[in-house]
Amino acid sequence: MAFYEVYSHPASIRYKTSVCTKATLFLGIVLCLTYIPPLLVAYRSQGFWVKRSTYEEQPVVRFQYQVLIIAATSTSGDYVAWSTFPNFNNMQGTNLRIPSISVREEDQNQDGKLDRLKFRLDLPLRSDEQVYSIQLLLTFSYQLFRMSTVVMQTLAFVQHSSSVPGSQLFISGDLRLQQRTPLPHRGLLTVYNVSVIDGTSPFASAYDLANIIGSYQDRNLTTFLSCPSPVWTVGRAAGTPFQINAEVRYPVEVVSYRPGFWEMIKFAWIQYVSVLLIFLWVFNRIQTFVFQNQVLPTVPIPLLKQHHF
Amino acid sequence: MDVFVWVLITLYTWPFFEFSVAQKTDDFNSTFARANESVIDLLGKQNFTDYENSNALDVEIVSTASNVVSTRDGTGFSTPSTTESTPPSMSPQVPLPLSGSLPPPVTDVSRICPCDQLKDQCDPNCCCDPDCRQELALFTGCTVKTVRGEPKLCGQDVVTYTISETIDGYAQVQKSVQQEVNLDVFCIQSTNYEAGLSLATPEVPSAGNFDGLYKHFVQFLFGSANNGATTSTVEPLTSPGYLYGDVIETEEESGGREFFRLPAPSVTAHCSDLNPAAFLREQSNRCMRSLVLERDCTTLQALNMHSYTDPRILSKKSEDARFVAVEVTSIVLQSLEGTQTQLNITGDLSLDPLLLVSVAPDSVVCFNVVLQVGYTVTYSEAGDIVNVTASLVLGEIDRNMVPMEQEFQIEFVQQNVDQVALPSSGNPGYVVGLPLLAGSKTADGIVHSADSRGAFTLLHGSKLSDCLRGPHHRSPVLFGVDMVSGCTLRLDETANCSVVSEVVLGVLRGQSFPRYVASFGNSPPQHPMDWVPIRNQTKPTEAQSCSIPLSLHLEVQWTQYGSLVNPQAQIVSVIEVIHTNTSNLALLSGGSRVMSVTSSVTFVPVSAAARPGFKASPTIDAKLPYDFFFPFV
Numbered sequence: 001m002a003f004y005e006v007y008s009h010p011a012s013i014r015y016k017t018s019v020c021t022k023a024t025l026f027l028g029i030v031l032c033l034t035y036i037p038p039l040l041v042a043y044r045s046q047g048f049w050v051k052r053s054t055y056e057e058q059p060v061v062r063f064q065y066q067v068l069i070i071a072a073t074s075t076s077g078d079y080v081a082w083s084t085f086p087n088f089n090n091m092q093g094t095n096l097r098i099p100s101i102s103v104r105e106e107d108q109n110q111d112g113k114l115d116r117l118k119f120r121l122d123l124p125l126r127s128d129e130q131v132y133s134i135q136l137l138l139t140f141s142y143q144l145f146r147m148s149t150v151v152m153q154t155l156a157f158v159q160h161s162s163s164v165p166g167s168q169l170f171i172s173g174d175l176r177l178q179q180r181t182p183l184p185h186r187g188l189l190t191v192y193n194v195s196v197i198d199g200t201s202p203f204a205s206a207y208d209l210a211n212i213i214g215s216y217q218d219r220n221l222t223t224f225l226s227c228p229s230p231v232w233t234v235g236r237a238a239g240t241p242f243q244i245n246a247e248v249r250y251p252v253e254v255v256s257y258r259p260g261f262w263e264m265i266k267f268a269w270i271q272y273v274s275v276l277l278i279f280l281w282v283f284n285r286i287q288t289f290v291f292q293n294q295v296l297p298t299v300p301i302p303l304l305k306q307h308h309f
Numbered sequence: 310m311d312v313f314v315w316v317l318i319t320l321y322t323w324p325f326f327e328f329s330v331a332q333k334t335d336d337f338n339s340t341f342a343r344a345n346e347s348v349i350d351l352l353g354k355q356n357f358t359d360y361e362n363s364n365a366l367d368v369e370i371v372s373t374a375s376n377v378v379s380t381r382d383g384t385g386f387s388t389p390s391t392t393e394s395t396p397p398s399m400s401p402q403v404p405l406p407l408s409g410s411l412p413p414p415v416t417d418v419s420r421i422c423p424c425d426q427l428k429d430q431c432d433p434n435c436c437c438d439p440d441c442r443q444e445l446a447l448f449t450g451c452t453v454k455t456v457r458g459e460p461k462l463c464g465q466d467v468v469t470y471t472i473s474e475t476i477d478g479y480a481q482v483q484k485s486v487q488q489e490v491n492l493d494v495f496c497i498q499s500t501n502y503e504a505g506l507s508l509a510t511p512e513v514p515s516a517g518n519f520d521g522l523y524k525h526f527v528q529f530l531f532g533s534a535n536n537g538a539t540t541s542t543v544e545p546l547t548s549p550g551y552l553y554g555d556v557i558e559t560e561e562e563s564g565g566r567e568f569f570r571l572p573a574p575s576v577t578a579h580c581s582d583l584n585p586a587a588f589l590r591e592q593s594n595r596c597m598r599s600l601v602l603e604r605d606c607t608t609l610q611a612l613n614m615h616s617y618t619d620p621r622i623l624s625k626k627s628e629d630a631r632f633v634a635v636e637v638t639s640i641v642l643q644s645l646e647g648t649q650t651q652l653n654i655t656g657d658l659s660l661d662p663l664l665l666v667s668v669a670p671d672s673v674v675c676f677n678v679v680l681q682v683g684y685t686v687t688y689s690e691a692g693d694i695v696n697v698t699a700s701l702v703l704g705e706i707d708r709n710m711v712p713m714e715q716e717f718q719i720e721f722v723q724q725n726v727d728q729v730a731l732p733s734s735g736n737p738g739y740v741v742g743l744p745l746l747a748g749s750k751t752a753d754g755i756v757h758s759a760d761s762r763g764a765f766t767l768l769h770g771s772k773l774s775d776c777l778r779g780p781h782h783r784s785p786v787l788f789g790v791d792m793v794s795g796c797t798l799r800l801d802e803t804a805n806c807s808v809v810s811e812v813v814l815g816v817l818r819g820q821s822f823p824r825y826v827a828s829f830g831n832s833p834p835q836h837p838m839d840w841v842p843i844r845n846q847t848k849p850t851e852a853q854s855c856s857i858p859l860s861l862h863l864e865v866q867w868t869q870y871g872s873l874v875n876p877q878a879q880i881v882s883v884i885e886v887i888h889t890n891t892s893n894l895a896l897l898s899g900g901s902r903v904m905s906v907t908s909s910v911t912f913v914p915v916s917a918a919a920r921p922g923f924k925a926s927p928t929i930d931a932k933l934p935y936d937f938f939f940p941f942v
Contacts, residue, residue, distance in 0.1 A: 049939045065529045070576050077599060077712070079577050084531065091575050091583045101531070135576075141529065202556060202568070204575040204584035204594075264940045 015291045015298035023296040027287075034283045038275035042268070050267045052182050054256045060143040061175060061250040063105055063117050064153065066197065068137040068207070071097075071242065072161070073129040080123070085199040088207045099123040099241075117248040122241040131242045133161030134169055135209065138248070139196050142177075142223060147257050148184050152192035155216060156225035156248060157209075160232060167236030171246040173227025177253045180220045185260040192219055414507045418458045418466045419486055436470035436482045446479035448472055457489075459506050463496035464488045549627035550692025551588035557686075557694070559620040560632060569622055571684075571717050572596060572611065580715060582611060586684075588692070591720050599712040606664040606675035611715075614640075614660055614701055617682045624693045635684070636698045643680060643704035647780070660703060673708060680704040683718040695724050732761050734788060735830020738870065738877025741789035745865070745880070746832065747823035748840070755825055755834040761785075765826065766819050767863070768908045770794045776816050776906050777802055777809070783819050786863070786910050788830075788878065795907035798857070800898060806855035814887070817861040817908045826865075828880045843883045849891055856889035859897075861908040868916035881915060 017023040042048050068083035080097035083089060089096050100122045108115045119138070125131065136158040144150040160169055183189065196216055198206045205211060216222060225248060236242065259267075290296055415421055424435035431441035436451035451470045458466040467489045475481050500506065514522055551557065557569040573584035573594035580596035600609060610616045618637055623630040640652040640660065663676040681702035687695045706713050734743035747765035748757025758764050766783035773779075776796040786792070796816065803809045825840040832839035843863075864884045869876035890897060898904050 043934075043937060049936065051939070062528055065531045068576075077577070077579070077597075079579070081576055088575070091581045093582065095579070103531075202585050203587065204573040204581050207575050209576055261940050 011303050013303060014301040016301060017296075017298045021297070023291075023298050026290065026296055030283050030287060034279045035276065038272055038279050041275050042271040048268055048271060050259050050264055052256055053259045053263070054254050055146055056252050056254055057144055057146045058111075058113050058115075058252045059177070059250060060113055060145070062114065062141045063103060063119075063248075064139040064141050065103070066139040066199070067101060067121070068135075068197065069099065069121065069123070069244075070135040070209075071123055071131050072133040073125065073131060075132060078129070080125075080129070082123075083207070085197065085207070087199065087202050091204055091207070097123060097125075113250070115250055117246070117250075119244070119246040119248065121244040121246075123244070124241045125236075127238050130165030130236070131167075132163070132165055133159070134242075134244065135159050136244060136246075137197075137209070137212070138246075140175065140223065144183075144253075144255060147255070148187045148189055150183065150189045150221065152189070152221060153194065153196055154192075154221075154223035155196045155212075156223065157213065158225060158227070158230070158246070160230050162232050162234075164232075164234050165236060166232045166234050166242070167240065168231075168233035168243040168245065170231040170233070171225070171227050171244070171248075173225045173247075174249045174251045175223050176226045176251070177255065178222045178224055179256060182256040182258045183221075185257050185263070189221075192221055416458070416503075416507075418456050418468045419484070421456050421468075422453070423456070424452045436472065436484070437468070445482050446475075448480045448482065451482070459497075460491070461497050461506070462500070463491045463498050465491060548692060549629075550625045551688070551694065552692060553587075553589045555588045555626065556585040557588055558623045558626065558630075560623055566623070567620075569620055571719055572715065573717065580611065586719050588688070588694075589721050591718075593716070593718045595714055595716045597712045597714050602673045602675050602706070602708060602711060603664065603666070606662050606673075606678075609662075612662050612675070612678045614677070614679050614682075614703060617679060617701070618699055622694055622697055624695070625691075633694050633697055636696065637701065638698045639700040641700075641702045642677075643702055645674065645705045645707060645710075649702070674705050675707075676705050677703045678706050678713070679715065680713070681716040681718075684720070686719065686721045687724050688721060689724045733831035734761060734827075735878070737829040737831050738879060739788040739830040739867070741878075742787050743830065744785040744787055746827035746830070747825065748827075748834065749821075749824045750837060750840070753835075754837050755827075755840050757823070757827075757834060758821075765823055767792055767910055768794050768796060768817060768819070770796070775799070776813050781816055786865075788867075789912050791909070791911050793907060793909040795860075795905055798904045798906050800902045800904065803857060806857065810855060810857045810889075813906060814858050814861075817858060817887075817906065826880055826883045829877070841880055841883055843885050845885050845887070847887045847889065849889070856891075858887045858889050859904065859906055860886075860888045862886040862888070863908075863910040864913060865910065866913045866915045868914070870916075876916075 015023075066084050068081075068085070068088070070079055070081045072079050078095075080095050081088075081092050082097055082099055102120045104118045105114045106116045106118065107113065121136075123131070138156045138158075140154050140156065142150070142152050142154045154175075156175055158169075158171055197212055201207075291298055291300075294300075422435065422437035422439070424432055425438045425440070426432055426435075427440075429440060431444040432438045432452075433444070434448050434450055434452045435441065436445075436448065437453055437456065441448075449472070451472055454470055456468045465488070467487050469485050469487065471483045471485070472480050473483060512518065512522065559567045559569045561567050568583075568585040570582055571584055571586040571592060571594065572580040572582050573592065574596040575581040575584070578597045580598050584594075586592065598609075598611060600606075600612075606612065614637075618635045621632040621634060624633050637654060640654060641649050642652050643649050660677045662678055665674045665676060666672075667674075679701060681700075683700045685698045685700075687697070689695050734740060734746055739745070744761045745765045746757060746761055748755040750756075762785040763783075765786045767786050769782040769784040771780065771782050774796050776798045781796070784792070784794075798809075798813065823843065825837075825842055828839055828841050862885075864886060865880055866882045866884075867878050867880045870879040871877045
């Protein structure tokens with residue numbers, strides 16, 4: 001009749017010593033060597049404290065229905081301009097040309113966040129006018145909610161010029177977020193929730209594109225229209241308007257942020273403990289060897305005597 | 310509203326395991342909100358032309374949302390004719406009368422047809438169109454191939470339209486309704502709350518709730534009054550006088566109030582005449598005007614000095630303001646070549662633009678055209694405008710000078726305030742971008758010109774770019790801004806070496822080259838010790854018989870002085886390095902017979918690195934990196 005192992009359990013042997021002995025000193029050294037070096041290893045191998053992290057979010061974007069357009073209508077510098085700001089339009093005098101604009105914002109996947117702006121602008125032209133360059137400025141309301149709540153007003157600026165007059169400019173691009181420094185992990189950020197263009201100002205300098213873009217690019221958070229291939233259609237029949245067709249998508253953005261205290265601790269803890277486990281195992285074997293073979297004199301308590309305690 | 314929707318969900322992989330999930334109606338409310346939003350969008354864009362309506366408003370068909378997209382049938386909410394007939398005495402809670410009632414939601418997939426766009430007519434290639442009978446034979450494909458039902462159900466109905474060819478070559482449409490098995494782990498096996506799968510009935514706008522709905526759903530739109538306006542929370546001060554930034558008002562001959570205009574470039578370089586001048590906001594604008602001389606010389610108001618000197622400015626904002634006329638203090642006439650002569654203002658002088666067409670073609674000259682206008686506004690402490698003076702530059706322009714440039718300036722001077730104070734370029738240290746103060750030494754101290762931008766200058770490239778021929782433009786040396794420019798020298802003209810050498814050096818240095826530079830931005834001229842001499846260094850030192858300077862380089866060494874919090878820039882030394890030619894010029898030019906002569910300025914920071922001082926240096930040398938305990942300390 002064959003025997004088999006029906007059950008097993010480890011039995012612990014206790015080794016005793018007094019305070020001022022070599023064994024106590026050894027124990028202290030081993031404890032220090034077990035717990036401190038993993039910290040140094042985890043730190044020196046970089047990335048111990050996670051200072052910058054990223055998350056994905058589709059922003060809540062709304063077109064603000066603010067438009068500013070300037071079109072050069074001759075090679076000698078004549079232009080027509082229009083905006084949704086009455087003060088700007090008053091200033092243009094005879095160069096004012098009222099376009100007709102149609103706008104639609106779509107939520108394609110029915111998730112409650114708009115995904116795309118369809119913008120079409122028809123700029124009527126006189127018979128002696130041709131369009132050589134277009135500057136178009138659109139403003140958006142841009143909101144992020146996942147980590148810190150960001151509410152801001154941003155713009156998309158399109159500038160295209162051609163030496164050949166055209167009849168249509170087609171733009172299809174993404175409204176991308178540009179970030180200089182990471183966002184905080186929580187809180188409300190409304191510093192940039194101010195109008196990009198001060199529409200109430202009667203001064204010409206308020207509508208100077210260099211001023212507008214200059215102060216806008218100073219911000220930490222900006223958006224830009226990433227449109228690698230605008231299409232300029234050459235040739236225009238007399239009497240037909242110049243057309244701008246734009247599709248602006250609001251894609252999912254990767255936003256970088258500064259992690260909070262507990263997130264930082266969590267990742268540091270994971271790194272520390274994973275290194276610590278190796279050290280614990282190694283020093284456990286060393287201690288077992290030292291005490292089992294009585295390298296340092298201690299008093300082992302035999303197993304048989306256990307029930308006397 | 311504590312209505313719970315009970316949906317039985319079966320885990321597909323274990324059909325025997327059933328459990329129920331309670332879902333709050335809040336989730337559905339959010340979808341209702343979206344439905345309403347699109348309705349309001351339709352309302353807000355009523356101004357579109359029909360053409361745009363059909364193009365841009367291609368509403369997506371959602372099978373369960375037919376009550377929203379059915380505007381085509383006239384049962385939507387954008388029927389203004391019915392809303393107009395609403396009696397105003399109607400109770401606010403009664404919805405506006407619509408044409409009958411809302412159509413029931415269509416859930417039967419075989420009846421949904423997104424491509425059916427013509428009423429009672431067959432849409433080509435629309436296989437699900439019930440109006441198509443005979444035309445089906447002409448179809449070549451199906452624009453809509455499958456129509457699916459609710460995707461969350463475990464068994465979803467799918468209608469498939471396929472086209473096949475008959476023996477005689479015509480097309481034949483087959484329609485098949487199948488139950489497709491949802492492969493999702495979580496799906497709805499059976500639903501006992503049908504309304505949970507469709508959008509809610511939107512709140513119908515009525516006379517009572519319209520404003521609330523409008524405010525809730527409409528965020529941005531064209532033509533709103535405060536489009537782009539930042540509402541300032543600061544209450545406007547009701548002071549009778551002008552405040553900083555207030556637009557200066559004028560009175561028209563008709564009696565109405567207008568703004569005092571100061572032309573400025575707006576989005577382009579063209580002059581915009583409607584830019585207002587603001588109180589205490591100094592402006593200096595250059596802008597261009599494109600004009601046709603023959604047509605515009607006498608008719609264009611912007612060229613006439615009277616349009617700049619005639620406005621009657623109101624001394625304050627309040628009603629009891631008096632008029633302040635613009636007083637012309639100086640008129641400078643500029644000729645075609647650019648020479649300027651001061652005109653004596655004697656009584657009534659006709660200086661309207663005058664067109665002179667001479668016999669020779671292309672020689673049209675327009676006289677007395679306004680080139681520059683400078684206003685000086687004197688104001689009192691109470692914000693009243695006391696006096697406005699204008700100095701004008703009128704000039705002759707011909708075709709070569711069109712489009713012409715005009716310059717407009719306005720500056721403000723307080724009444725009864727001593728104006729002899731010289732502008733300083735810092736307090737005390739230099740501020741980056743402000744001109745260096747320079748002068749020459751006399752027995753009483755340093756003498757420097759009142760115009761600090763003209764004291765220490767560097768050659769500025771001009772269109773002729775010839776060292777020996779003027780006019781040479783000069784630009785001020787600004788603190789902290791490194792610059793380089795130059796001119797060219799033709800070797801054919803260097804025969805008389807000593808004269809050329811003298812002229813070139815004069816061009817590089819300018820008319821009044823200073824000998825001293827202020828070490829601080831506000832160094833007083835009475836203290837010559839605060840001024841740094843400009844040391845000269847000519848290379849090579851042992852001059853040959855005659856050598857022509859090829860470059861003038863100014864090296865300004867500056868240091869930061871004072872506390873770490875607020876360091877002040879101080880100039881410690883200025884060296885003028887002049888390189889002259891050591892060998893034959895023809896060799897240096899490499900055969901091109903043209904030499905370039907450069908002048909440049911460099912600012913060299915020589916400050917010692919800032920170091921926090923300790924009385925006794927700390928002895929503990931911490932080994933841990935600075936961010937070892939980063940989140941804790």
